[in-house]
Amino acid sequence: MKTNMIKMAVMALFTIHCSLFTATAQTAKSVLDKAAASITVKEGVKANFRMSGTHGMTNGSIAIKGKKFYATTPQATIWFDGKTQWTYMKNNDEVNISTPTEAQLQAINPYNFINLYKKGYNYTLNKSGKDYVVHLTAATADKKIKELFISVSKTTYQPTQVKMLQGKKWTIFDITNLKKQAISDSQFRFNSKDFPQAEVIDLR
Template identity: 35%
Template sequence: MKKNISILVFLLCVFGLSAQNAKDILDKANLAYNKAGGITASFTVNTEDVKGKTVYSQDGKAYLKGNKFKIDVPDGITWFDGKTQWVYAKGSDEVNVSNPTGEELAGVSPSVLLSLYKTGFKLNYKGEKKEKTKTVYIVEMIPLGKKTEFSKMIVTIDKATNIFTSVSTYGKDGVDNHLIINKIQTGVNLADNIFIFNKKEYPGVEVIDLR
């Protein structure tokens, strides 16, 4: 009986430590992002089907500062100034303007993504691994609600800088998305107008106000 109790206590300690480590790691990553100031990053997004075959891949660049962002990919550009969002499909003749909800921002906003773990997720620390010259932490986030479109999220975080290096979501429909940060620079001086659509730079584009 004592042996069984000892094993149970050991397991509880191990799993409790795992969850605590996962939250601590994400807390540090969130703090590092908030202290980073302006950020520029180049990234790749790979979409895979249920068999693990890449069906779509695109490179892009992100400009980030607090809750503001500009995301530029081959298909289009998204600006968000902390309240208003502009979405422009490249080659089209219109840009859509909206005041997105927190749920709508979760899929595109880095600051919202970095806060997701605080509620509604079971966190699992999955250890460390080498990524080229970096050692990264691996954290698994499993949503507790049934309404999410993905079954789990895996994030990797640079052990030396506490900055995210990748985010993977595993869709319930069998489609997985992997965001990989190729290069990142912090402490960049970014003017606030970078995060606002400038109509003068897009002559002939109609502004569709959805607010």
């Protein structure tokens, strides 16, 4: 009799644990869904950012429209039209053309989590001051990005920080002044006429 009662108690605790884990995962995902929705408006969005990590610190601005983005910092300007990426290095007047992977895009574009989080990651949800903080961990070992912490405003559901782990290195993006703005598709493609002296290197 006691054995049956113990088994029932264990099963009840296990059921409660599973239910709480599922509820937390769903809530974490719903926060990310709302954050993704806040930056996937048809017209486009712009924001400022500060990036810090093992390679130092820089700041700049970014424009996003769907999977397309345009980012500029004191060191470089990057265009991505959804398939091809152009990176202009200001110190040597050079443009590299490439077809980046999802992991490479994430390292450049903090908003790429809107495509990343939906598959292959587990979620937990915490709170920190005015933000929700969603902790994502890779469900499989093949993921280039092992962990992410995404901070999302409790009131606007706009992302305020993305912190990611690639290998053993953390990179942090702090995001400010996010706003909707109509952006032409031409802004996401490199125009050689604007950089007539630049050396173009095709790495595809």
